[in-house]
Amino acid sequence: MAVTELPPIPLPDGPGGTGSGAQGILRRQALRESAARTYARALPIVPVRARGLTIEGADGHRYLDCLSGAGTLALGHNHPVVLEAIRGVLDSGAPLQVLDLATPVKDAFTEELFSTLPPGLARHARVQFCGPAGTDAVEAALKLVRTATGRDGLLAFSGAYHGMTAGALAASGGAPSVSTTRLPFPYDYRCPFGVGGEYGAELSARWTERLVDDPKGGVGTPAGMILEPVQGEGGVIPAPDGWLRRMRDITAARSIPLIVDEVQTGVGRTGAFWAVQHSGVVPDVMVLSKAIGGSMPLAVVVYHEALDAWRPGAHAGTFRGNQLAMAAGAATLAYVRENRLAERAAALGERMLHRLRQLAERYPHIGDVRGRGLMIGLELVDPEAEQLAAEQLAAERPEAARPGSGRPGARPAAPMLAAAVQQECLQRGLIVELGGRHSAVIRLLPPLTITDEQAEAVLDRLADALDAAIRTAGAPGLGPGSGLGPGSERPPVASPFVGDHR
Ligand code: PMP
Numbered sequence: 001m002a003v004t005e006l007p008p009i010p011l012p013d014g015p016g017g018t019g020s021g022a023q024g025i026l027r028r029q030a031l032r033e034s035a036a037r038t039y040a041r042a043l044p045i046v047p048v049r050a051r052g053l054t055i056e057g058a059d060g061h062r063y064l065d066c067l068s069g070a071g072t073l074a075l076g077h078n079h080p081v082v083l084e085a086i087r088g089v090l091d092s093g094a095p096l097q098v099l100d101l102a103t104p105v106k107d108a109f110t111e112e113l114f115s116t117l118p119p120g121l122a123r124h125a126r127v128q129f130c131g132p133a134g135t136d137a138v139e140a141a142l143k144l145v146r147t148a149t150g151r152d153g154l155l156a157f158s159g160a161y162h163g164m165t166a167g168a169l170a171a172s173g174g175a176p177s178v179s180t181t182r183l184p185f186p187y188d189y190r191c192p193f194g195v196g197g198e199y200g201a202e203l204s205a206r207w208t209e210r211l212v213d214d215p216k217g218g219v220g221t222p223a224g225m226i227l228e229p230v231q232g233e234g235g236v237i238p239a240p241d242g243w244l245r246r247m248r249d250i251t252a253a254r255s256i257p258l259i260v261d262e263v264q265t266g267v268g269r270t271g272a273f274w275a276v277q278h279s280g281v282v283p284d285v286m287v288l289s290k291a292i293g294g295s296m297p298l299a300v301v302v303y304h305e306a307l308d309a310w311r312p313g314a315h316a317g318t319f320r321g322n323q324l325a326m327a328a329g330a331a332t333l334a335y336v337r338e339n340r341l342a343e344r345a346a347a348l349g350e351r352m353l354h355r356l357r358q359l360a361e362r363y364p365h366i367g368d369v370r371g372r373g374l375m376i377g378l379e380l381v382d383p384e385a386e387q388l389a390a391e392q393l394a395a396e397r398p399e400a401a402r403p404g405s406g407r408p409g410a411r412p413a414a415p416m417l418a419a420a421v422q423q424e425c426l427q428r429g430l431i432v433e434l435g436g437r438h439s440a441v442i443r444l445l446p447p448l449t450i451t452d453e454q455a456e457a458v459l460d461r462l463a464d465a466l467d468a469a470i471r472t473a474g475a476p477g478l479g480p481g482s483g484l485g486p487g488s489e490r491p492p493v494a495s496p497f498v499g500d501h502r
Helices: 021-032 080-092 104-116 134-149 166-171 197-213 241-253 323-338 341-362 383-396 415-427 452-472
Strands: 047-051 054-057 062-065 125-129 154-157 180-183 224-227 258-261 285-288 300-304 366-372 375-380 433-435 441-444
Touching (some): 104 323, 134 258, 134 285, 134 300, 224 241, 341 366, 341 375, 341 452, 415 452, 441 452
Parallel strands (some): 154 180, 224 258, 258 285
Antiparallel strands (some): 047 054, 125 300, 366 375, 375 441, 433 441
């Protein structure tokens, strides 16, 4: 049934608050829930129904949802094949909680998953069902490679996001100590070497190679390297295919397992079923979650059988047998495969990027437009601060006043503008995510089922919201200190890596 056909839902006035309906619920949430709550702060809505791209709030407002449960909903909300799969399990009388026992539902999920994997991995693959979150699968992958290699260190990248539980692993009895070496990710717009492009990516690869080989580099041979093929929370930064192949070559030549975190990029999102397929790289380990559960919690690690050296019970957990998630996930994987939604994401993503680049020509506040498939980001910048900062730097340190902050012309991030755009979007019935180093990247993660017309509507609303936010920026409260005007001081924003926007 379409969202529009549903009657309004009467909302009871709950205890602990006087308001009724949406406002009361939001008030009670603010009173009772943790200060660490995230999305709920920027998106004060109370979803009661959803279908496809659309969410309906308790106040009757409808929103086009380009957050998609942080990239979870490959098929949008409540897709009929997902609902049918879930109902099928419920009606069958199958147990819903089975730890890691074998079931027909799990068997069907594994079969479907293996049929989608890069063939080079599928032929030798093992799968570990983990606790239900992406972070659980990351923990499992790290433990796997440490056990298999007998080594400890880890190579990871600046700007990476892999989850919130590293502390849990380090705190667990018997856990090996964790030492991570942070390497430069090829972030074209803000290239750490100040050159960008292919040369910037090549320098990043050389840095990695030299550091690992340098006997006095302080790294030694690590247990593994972990990377995202497109950094998501880090600001929608696609790794160049050539760089990814270099990482594969460097790790393979030194017997360092390569772990690719496809928690966000998987299941067609970037225009290939798995993002590694763009480059032809076959990883040793793949970390999967989000879309593989078809909107329900599910996470797995898929890895080469040669790494399967851990002992029975080495990585246990109660909630590894969610039958509803496996059924919903198998239905989602099959639907994406059968309907070639990865190709659809690639084509539509290109068209959306094209329109956004046209928008960027009109607004100097859009520093960069980038993405892959339907994983799209707009990095918002302060167009005036560049000049100011360059002049200040030239006056204070003439020797340093050369392009060094990334691609020539890269300007300081504008987090307050990004937050304002997000709010203007919400007022226009569009939900977008923020990400990036300074929370200044507007992120679009629409379902792969989004129609052309819906995509146009999303871009129209976004363009309108951007225009409104820029115009309002001249008004009191969004001027100095907004990251927009001359003399503005960067406002304190919560780091995207310590708890928001996840
Ligand atoms: N890896 C990546 C690439 C992610 O984007 C995320 C979540 N945004 C995670 C891991 C962690 O997943 P979860 O929040 O389910 O723990």
